[in-house]
Amino acid sequence: MAILLLLLPLLVSAVYGDEKAFIGVNIGTDLSDMPSPTQVVALLKAQNVWHVRLYDADQAMLLALANTGIQVTISVPNEQLLGIGQSNATAANWVARNVIAHVPATNITAIAVGSEVLTALPNAAPVLVSALKLIHSALVASNLDSQIKVSTPHSSSIILDSFPPSQAFFNRSWDPVMVPLLKFLQSTGSYLMLNVYPYYDYMQSNDVIPLDYALFRPLPPNKEAVDANTLLHYTNVFDAIVDAAYFSMSYLNITNVPIVVTESGWPSKGDSSEPDATVDNANTYNSNLIKHVINNTGTPKHPGIAVSTYIYELYNEDLRPSPLSEKNWGLFDANGTPVYILHLTAAGTVFANDTTNQTFCVAKDGADPKMLQAALDWACGPGKVDCSPLLQGQPCYEPDNVVSHSTYAFNAYFQQMGKSTGTCDFKGVATISTTDPNIDLRTLVIGAGHGSCIFPGSFGKNGTITNGTSLAPSSNDTSLGCPTQYFYRSCSFTTSVIIGAFLMTAVFL
Helix, strand or coil: CHHHHHHHHHHHHHHHCCCCCCEEEEECCCCCCCCCHHHHHHHHHHCCCCEEEECCCCHHHHHHCCCCCCEEEEEECHHHHHHHHCCHHHHHHHHHHHHHCCCCCCEEEEEEECCCHHHHCHHHHHHHHHHHHHHHHHHHHCCCCCCCEEECEEEHHHEECCCCHHHCEECHHHHHHHHHHHHHHHHHCCCEEEECCHHHHHHCCCCCCCHHHHCCCCCCHHHCEECCCCCCEECCHHHHHHHHHHHHHHCCCCCCCCEEEEEECCCCCCCCCCCCCCHHHHHHHHHHHHHHHHCCCECCCCECCCCCEEECCCECCCCCCCCHHHHCCCCECCCCCECCCCCCCCCCCCCCCCHHHCCEEEECCCCCHHHHHHHHHHHHCCCCCCCHHHCCCCCCCCCCCHHHHHHHHHHHHHHHCCCCCCCCCCCCCEEEECCCHHHHHHHHCHHHCCCCCCCCCHHHCCCCCCCCCCCCCCCCCCCCCCCCCCCCCCCCCCCCHHHHHHHHHHHHC
């Protein structure tokens, strides 16, 4: 066994040593106000995120991801596992509907079959390997097996005696599943998917694990954990768990299957029993994790070997069940506002964009045009927005429609009010976005010679903050509705600017 442990890093390195580690993100959908797929993709691109994992194979999301270059891991939900694992036809139909129908436009690179099946749905364990093989066979039939890997995410709790890592092993009761599963991953060139949560290890350790050790904070040499069998030093929980998984595989004579961490993160808020679920700790953990991964640090056992990782998760999911921490793992709120700004500064780095000063107020997708028009009227009247750039012949007149005009006015008001709470609602027809509306609208009119419109707050130009105290009409406000001076072609209004302004003042005062 000692010789095997010495050879293990060489075997893994020989197969996967040239790969560059990446950071991806999980996209959960248990939100009361889930952003549209196009909004999700816009946020991913703005944050330089090029790897995502979906918990299903949502058709609208896959269509929105088409032609973006973003690498996508789709999932077979646990509730579909039994059907797929027992029927070749069901597996083939699933691949046809969720993979073949979308590639190559959508860059699907992996399929996660189930999620933590051994611990979350043990009655489905007997068909797990069958499900992987049947999905893989369907990919082979379509010549997609070389570009799309098949695996299944595991909870790290299937590893027993995880420290020291060299003594770790998988729960032996799952050997009838793990042995054929690992052989399948080995034979197909796939990887072990592992969910790694140092937060839970720390919480359950009864103060044995120091918080700094869980958060990747620097430790003095005398505080580092040392594996007495290998004399390897561990400076963080994450590396110790990943190496424990490598050693666990080696005890089953599997030495060349790499690991991809499909979930890892830290909650930013918790209830009274979770005092370390804080914004500062979440920021520290995720910032340090991202730097650790993209630097190709590897682990003490396999230095320099990629451990690509998906952050859990993109959005806070307010519909998740208790405890409170379950609702607060996200990097962003539903409106695209960051929960915290990660400590990352390298240009182009994933999640390194500070969106605090890159938020805009835009017309909500599918909003009622009449409601948009009424909100536009308010912004250009009592809201004291300078809407003269929207007049015919002016830089922001094109595109000449209520969506683009109201987006300009909403955003101008939002910027001049200092982006304060309540200034981007407009009776429910506006929403905050991290996508610069000036870029989208300029693209729409590029052939019309109207490329000089600059939205307030766009390209670093901040709108002048006024001393006004009025808030944008909220969804509980009934004040919207009056003739407009900033009309578009499909409207029949011919009211002059002066009369329109007078009427609006009369209605709102």
